[in-house]
Amino acid sequence: MPDSPLSDSPYEVLGVPSDADAAALRLAYRRALRSAHPDTGGDTARFHAVQRAWELVGTPEARAVFDRGSRGGAPAPTREAWAPAAPNARRDSRPLARSYGHPGGLSRERYLGLIREWAGRGVQLEDPYDPALVRGAPRDIRHVLADALAEEATARSLATLGIAYTVWHDVATDAAGPGHPPKLDHLVLGPTGLFAIQSEDWGAPVILRRNELVGEALDGERPIRALAARAKATGRAARVKPTALIVVVPDDHAEEPLEVGGSIRGAVVALVQRSRLASAVREGLPGSAHLGGTEVMEVRSRLQAVVRFA
Structure with missing residues (x-):
């Protein structure tokens, strides 16, 4: 499990x-x-x-x-089990991607507020990440913590892309989805394109069908539609267009390592297993536009000027 x-x-x-x-x-x-x-x-x-x-x-x-x-x-x-990980010493000297923002930070803040509210006013929680406490909490609270962990795992994977890539985490937008804060989990820019990425863990498998995710655990959510709206809001502010929309899930929650759908406003849609994410970004998605060196620099400058963090 x-x-x-x-x-x-x-x-x-x-x-x-x-x-x-x-x-x-x-x-x-x-x-x-x-x-x-x-x-x-x-x-x-x-x-x-x-x-x-x-x-x-x-x-x-x-x-x-x-x-x-x-x-x-x-x-x-x-x-x-689920507490924030302590910083680890790097084991090699390979350069990492430029990264900005605090992946999973807003989701962890939400979780801490919700778990304390659920436990009851005046109750002192010695450890809000105690597995026994977490397992007893309502599913919606556990889902917020699962999202934080998923975002942190994605950030670790994206960091391995190298210095040709720039990553922004927890980007604030004015486009919120049902049950979600108004933010874009990850925005990745490099020679293979501009990727808007959502990290998810619904606790069950999902499939990509007609440019949307389907699964029993989604409970009416339309994740790719919401991701597209957030990506559009961010792109509009910077006058750029994302080339790909990716939802990344735990490996056992998707049948294929990489499943590519159609496109939404010119951005290719994909469902990706977590272990396949870095290679999918590094290689680029089939049908997704690559960017020239000058274009990457121009898009980065535009994004740096407008990106705010949630």
């Missing part, structure tokens, strides 16, 4: 309450494994999720570790 605030807990995967006794847990595991087994018409992903759930809570020792809030079956401080 992916380490996401929206992932089902092992108990939810097995269909039992978190206080189920060992016998009930074992019975639930056997039933879930039987119903999910591919040989009996089950789903392979579901089958692996059931096996992983049993690894996490199937023995008293593993269950005690999980219930204390650790991840991956080894004892760890609870904050390490």
